[in-house]
Amino acid sequence: MSSSQMLKGILDGCLLAIIHRRETYGYEMIEKLELYGFRMVSEGSIYPVLLRLQKEGFVKSVMKESPSGPKRKYYTLTSEGEQEYLEFKERWDNLSQSVNRLVKEEK
Amino acid sequence: MVLSKDSQEFIANLKLYLMTSGKKDSEIKEIAEELRGHLEDAESRGKNLDTVTGGSPEAYMKNISSEMTTDFYGLIKLMPMFILLLIAYFMTGSAVRGDLSFSLLKLISFPIIGAAGIGAYILAFRKMASKKWSRKKEFTILLCIQLITVGLLSAVLFADIFYFEPFYIPSREVMWVIAAIGVIIFIIGAIWSKTWITIIIPLFLIAPDFIMTFMDIDETTGLYVNMGTFVGGFLLFMAYLLIQNKKQNPHHA
Numbered sequence: 001m002s003s004s005q006m007l008k009g010i011l012d013g014c015l016l017a018i019i020h021r022r023e024t025y026g027y028e029m030i031e032k033l034e035l036y037g038f039r040m041v042s043e044g045s046i047y048p049v050l051l052r053l054q055k056e057g058f059v060k061s062v063m064k065e066s067p068s069g070p071k072r073k074y075y076t077l078t079s080e081g082e083q084e085y086l087e088f089k090e091r092w093d094n095l096s097q098s099v100n101r102l103v104k105e106e107k
Numbered sequence: 108m109v110l111s112k113d114s115q116e117f118i119a120n121l122k123l124y125l126m127t128s129g130k131k132d133s134e135i136k137e138i139a140e141e142l143r144g145h146l147e148d149a150e151s152r153g154k155n156l157d158t159v160t161g162g163s164p165e166a167y168m169k170n171i172s173s174e175m176t177t178d179f180y181g182l183i184k185l186m187p188m189f190i191l192l193l194i195a196y197f198m199t200g201s202a203v204r205g206d207l208s209f210s211l212l213k214l215i216s217f218p219i220i221g222a223a224g225i226g227a228y229i230l231a232f233r234k235m236a237s238k239k240w241s242r243k244k245e246f247t248i249l250l251c252i253q254l255i256t257v258g259l260l261s262a263v264l265f266a267d268i269f270y271f272e273p274f275y276i277p278s279r280e281v282m283w284v285i286a287a288i289g290v291i292i293f294i295i296g297a298i299w300s301k302t303w304i305t306i307i308i309p310l311f312l313i314a315p316d317f318i319m320t321f322m323d324i325d326e327t328t329g330l331y332v333n334m335g336t337f338v339g340g341f342l343l344f345m346a347y348l349l350i351q352n353k354k355q356n357p358h359h360a
Contacts (some may be wrong), residue, residue, distance in 0.1 A: 026141060026147040042161030047142065051174040063140070068174060069151075070144035073137070 004040040011041065011049050013088035016077065019059060020085050025072040026050065050075065058084050113156045114146045117164055125169045127229050131178040138171060165237040174296035192305060193221045193295045199289030199309060203316045204281040208273035224256035246345070249311045253341060285315075304347060311336050311343065 007014075018024060018032050030043045043086065053059045058081035061073050111116075118139055125135045140161070151160055160167040197217050200351035201207040231252060235245050269271075277285065289309075315336045 018187060026145050030145075032240075042158065043145065043154075044142070044159040044167055045170075047138065047145075048170045048174040051138070051171070055174070055176070070147040071140060072144050073141045 001039070007038070007040055010088075010092065011046070012053060013085070014038070015046060015049055016081060016085040016088060019075050019077050020082065023074050023076045025074050026040065027072075043101060053081070057081075062103065110143065110146055111150060111156070114143075114150065117156055117160070118146070119141050120164070120236040121134055121168055123232060125172055125175065127233035127236065128172050129177045129179070129182050130172065130175045131181060134175055138175070144344050164239075169279060188296060188299055189225075189322070191292050195289040195292040195296075196309065196312075197221070199286050199293075199312050201355075202277075202286035202289065203313050203320065205279060205320065207282050207285065208278055208329075209275040210267055210271040210273040212263060212267050212271045217260070220256060220259050220263070224252065227252045249345070304344070307347075308344060311339060315317070 014033065018029050019071050024032070026046060027043075029046055030041075033041060033046075050059065050061075051068060054061060054075075057078055060078055061075045063071055066072050092106045121142070122135055122139050125138075126132075146156065146159060149155075154165075199206060228249075231248050234240075235248075240248075293309050295303050297303055316334050320331065
């Protein structure tokens with residue numbers, strides 16, 4: 001299984017985590033993801049996820065003119081989104097602990 | 108910041124793909140604008156379209172489309188006007204010529220052929236948006252659909268003349284009323300769709316007939332004039348599509 005396939009299931013949560021920090025737009029999210037070492041996602045793949053998050057009511061967005069660059073769509077978490085983020089964190093903690101325990105035991 | 112030609116084409120194709128997939132206009136505009144912004148940011152940092160789409164625009168468009176809700180209600184709202192226009196296209200010309208008649212064959216086959224033709228066009232445009240076909244191939248496909256539709260309609264008309272008895276032939280006065288209603292529908296259609304296309308095409312199809320009813324012209328000349336304006340109208344329609352496409356890609360040479 002490639003890392004981009006593994007990432008598919010948790011990209012939603014990662015984006016929630018990034019938007020949780022502060023209001024941000026797509027290109028900035030990609031830069032943040034790269035900063036944290038996610039190089040396996042194609043840049044565009046965040047937009048279908050953002051569409052889904054918005055449809056599920058976890059994020060809301062607003063178009064803003066930027067002084068220099070193009071028009072940008074800024075995202076913030078809704079209260080449901082904050083809740084979902086907390087649940088994601090918990091699920092991820094459990095999952096990563098279990099996987100780590102399993103993988104390390106095998107060494 | 109001007110986007111590269113590839114990226115502009117991608118945005119225009121994405122819009123077309125989503126439109127022919129029945130997505131909401133406002134949502135299409137939003138995602139297109141968002142991606143345009145992203146591409147501008149990406150290109151100003153030396154990246155290209157592939158880093159955004161992951162190398163397959165087709166797969167990417169499908170992916171975006173699958174996360175957008177299909178606007179069935181919006182599609183249903185379009186239907187009555189669409190059907191009215193279709194009926195007007197079929198009847199107005201004949202009503203002007205004075206050979207309008209209603210037979211069972213026409214009543215059944217015209218709506219089916221009309222709907223199938225429109226369906227084929229929508230499907231073709233959708234495919235064209237996501238596949239990288241040459242202009243020549245695109246043009247050939249559209250021409251084929253047009254020819255098949257016209258061929259089928261002609262076959263029906265032919266069969267109708269020889270094998271079917273019309274159950275109703277309106278009087279000349281009633282035909283003029285029908286023609287007038289048809290023209291009104293075209294005008295309403297133009298206002299409603301905010302394009303001239305529903306007036307220009309019928310104008311090409313019907314105006315020659317209208318003029319010729321007041322002149323003494325033999326039938327073969329009439330037929331040639333009809334064929335000429337029909338081909339002319341088709342070319343005009345193609346030119347219109349090209350211009351629309353250029354408008355969406357202002358920098359696309």
